[in-house]
Amino acid sequence: MKKFGLLLLVIIASIIPMTACGRRNSYSTNIDVTMVDYQYEPNEIDIPAGQQITLNLTNNGAVHHEFVIMKLGTTVGESFGDEDEENIYWEQEVEPGERMTVSFTAPTEPGVYQFVCGIEGHYTAGMHGIIRVVAP
16 A cells, blocks of 8 residues: 555656646636726736737726727826827727727737826826736
8 A cells, every 4th residue: 555655646746747847828818807987907917929819898987998008118107198199009998888899919029018098187096007918
């Protein structure tokens, strides 16, 4: 019985490292995002680079919101303004009470991208987050 227990322990110990080596990170391409006044849930998202991403956006807030992804290496300063428009990678507007499904192609360059609400005052109220684009 002791030999069987030892053999079983050796087998388990040898299988664990093999399963860890074969595991690849998988990131969702279908993301649910809820907007309320004035935050996103979730406010951190991981997506695979270059893939088609589906966003299920729900505005449970009382006011109009936007989901704006900034280009890599750019961030909004103290508030979102006209100077930030040229740094937009992708954006979508969502009316109060509205639920919509939209798609975009994730950037091909891995990195951290900021997303914000471009409505005046919403960014400064805390409506922003990050998207981590990761190599597939």
